[in-house]
Amino acid sequence: MGGSHGDRRARSRPSRWSRRLALLAVGPLGLVALLAMVLLWPASTPAVEGERPxxxxxxxxxxxxxxxxxxxxxxxxxxxxxxxxxxxxxxxxxxxxxxxxxxxxxxxxxxxxxxxxxxxxxxxxxxxxxRAAGLWVVAAAFVLALVAFGRWKGLTALAGLGVTFAVLLLFVVPAILAGESPVVVAIVGSAVIMVTVLYLTHGTGAAISVAVLGTLASLALTGVLSALAVTALHLTGVTDDLSASVGTSGQVNTQGLLLAGIVIGTLGVLDDITVTQAVTVEELVRANPRLSAREAYRAGSRVGRSHVASVVNTVILAYAGSSLPLLILVVSADSSWGGVLTDQVIAQEIVRSAVATIGLVAAVPVTTGLAALVATREAADGELAVAG
Structure with a gap:
């Protein structure tokens, strides 16, 4: 019984490696993101031009x-x-x-x-x-289901969801309306959301710090690749009346808004990939502390390849589902498939899906490699207890 209690204490307290990662790597990056948010924060939310009904x-x-x-x-x-x-x-x-x-x-x-x-x-x-009353019923059912199954984790997930909406509605949207670069605002807002939500939902262990670093690296790569792709393909971000109205009445850079949408949309899947990879590697090393960093990386990568294969299909279907009416309209015009695929409406969704996929693929080796190094060092130092 004494060994069992010792294992639980070792699993509950932060290790030296988790503290090092939080203080030396994640901490400075989080402070930079927070400082950038303060500098970009608009003094007031600009009003959209035009008479409101x-x-x-x-x-x-x-x-x-x-x-x-x-x-x-x-x-x-x-x-x-x-x-x-x-x-x-x-x-x-x-x-x-x-x-x-x-x-x-x-x-x-x-x-x-x-x-x-x-x-x-x-x-x-x-x-x-x-439909306010109906939406309240749906929201209540969502909260009850999440808390009934997830319990404390469900409550922290709800708190994280609140943080996400707060950052999007109080910072990202007003800052874009104020004329700040949409892609810069999206990266800063996503970084703040990700750091806050991951620690709030999953705790402060070394695996979560690894997931935060992997997500930040992949998010930065996604932003760069999306900017290159959108510029090279001359995408304007204006594909319907809604985006045209936002660009005209709100004086918003619609191309930048497209980039921001790609970054924020990718974040929702990235944190799933990185947390899964980091925790998987940690559990593999916990089960077999004699694993080397290379062996842990290879085992984690096998899991990561299967995860990416399923998540990529999810990403493609999500984007296809959101643009299905436009897809039907373009295809029904009886154009050639070459013309359909290169139309800006479809090309924009192809870029969205392709860039998000590359970001997800890059997240696996980055996160898995860092997790293997940290987990094996924790095991060597005796700080990674065997699950009992």
Missing amino acids: VEVFGTVVAVEARTCPEPLPDDVNGCGAARVEADDGRSLTAPLPNGVGAPEVDVGDDVVMIRSSTPDGDVYSIVDQQ
């Missing part, structure tokens, strides 16, 4: 349908009007919405309306359903 919330209390004088090409609710009781007590009338993506409305639905000013007075249009 006035939203009105209410409940449909009556639907007055009538026969359409001629068939509608995209009939959703048909012709007629809806009477809506606004949340401020007013009784408003709006035409029934039709067209692609128009919301289907019925009595009792909570809807969102837009007010438009015309020479004849204000006109209201129903543009969406209110």
